[in-house]
Amino acid sequence: MRFIKQIFDFYINSSIHVALAVYCLAWLTLLKFNLPYDEDVLYFIFFASITGYNFVKYFGLAKFHHRSLASWLKIIQVFSFICFVAMCYYALRLNATTLLYIGGLGVVTFLYAIPLLPSKLLLDKHENLRSISGVKVYIIALVWACVTVFLPLINADYFIEADVIVLSLQRFVFVLVLMFPFEIRDLQYDSIKLSTIPQQIGVKLTKVIGVFLVGIFFLLEFFKDILPQNHIWASCIVSILLLLALLFAKKQQGDYYSAFFVESISIIWLVLILLI
Template sequence: MKQVRQLFDFYINSSIHVALAVFSMTYVTLLELGLPTDWPLFCFVFFSTITGYNFVKYFGMAKFHHRRLAGRLKIIQVFSLMCFLLMLYFMWQLTPETIIYILVFGVVTFFYAIPFLPKRFFLDQQKNLRNIGGIKVYVIALVWAGVTVLLPVLDKNGVFTWDVWLTAIQRFLLVMLLMLPFEIRDLQYDSLKLATIPQKMGVKNTKIMGVVGGVVFFGIEFLKNQLSQKLILLTLTITLITLLCIVFADKKKSDYYSSFWVESVPIIWLVLHLVF
């Protein structure tokens, strides 16, 4: 049982689960917009997510404590290096325009983790984008929307229609909503200087804002030119699941509540698409 728990912890801590979530959102985009399946793109998104997330999460540890790294962290580093190499392999199978677009998001990820800002912009000792008050959730939502919606469209046909932009806005909102349980969970750990949404609004108002955001997310579906009963029902279902995750979020909840269950929402979304 202990080995199963360790394996599950590695699955979460090595960002495999979040990579499956990003992969799922990308796949959902292709299904909703009627674009052909693109496995090199899927593989790139999967391995780049692991690389990017682990770089952001473990950069500080690798830089300042490399001689005292725990065995598990060393394994994650080796695993991340393998994923980085696979990411490069699949990236070169994409179009040149797509690669340029990818590099832009790569720069954002780099500055999200690396200290580079002057102290007057900054809050704690680490002067990077992720620690600027109130900006973290928006950066993550922007990157997810860009990677899971705009990237596959650019790689397949480059035609950014009205429906594509609405889908990107929906994805931005959904990721922001899925971030709320994480921010509620981290209330007891985050510095007040981070100015997260629950810190500024309180838990109750954050949940109310989440419900309103969910309604907007679902309502945008009716503004699209290509409407279908299936997509409306699937969007409604994923909206309700997301709102339940927000309503039941609590700072006393187990880390697995957010890191596994909340991040499973995009995976559930893809499964529903494939089943129905």
């Protein structure tokens, strides 16, 4: 039983689960526009998500504790390097326009983790994008929307029409609500200078805004020109799951509430589309 828990913890801590969620959202985009399964771009997104998330999460730890790294962190470093190599392999299989787009997203990810910004722009001592007061959750939602909507379509040379813009707005709202349980959980850890949404307005009002955003998420489905019935039903079920995840979120959460259950909603969304 302990061994199974260690494997599961590695699955969560090494960012495989969150990468699978990003992969599922990107595949959903291809299904939405009746595009064929694109192994190259989807596998790139999966391995790039693991590489990027682990870089952001563990850069500071590796930098300041390189000689005394815990064994689990060393294993994650080796695993992340393998994923980086796989990411590079699939990147070479993408078209030039996609690579230029990826370069822009890579710069944002780099600035999100590395302290390069002038300190006068910041309210916290860490000079990177995620430390700028109040913007962390919006950066994450924007990057997820760009990666999971535009990246698969650009690689497929799909014309960016009105439905694509609506889907990107819907995906941005989805990820924004998805982040609220994490921000509520992190109230006990985050610096007050980060000015996260729950820090600024409190948990109750954060949930009220979240419920409003879930309504927007579902209504955006009806602004699309192409509206398959299975997508409507799937969006309805996903909206209910989002509401449950939001309403039951609290500062003292179980270890896997946000990291597993909340992140799983993206995976469930894909499964629903494939099954319905």
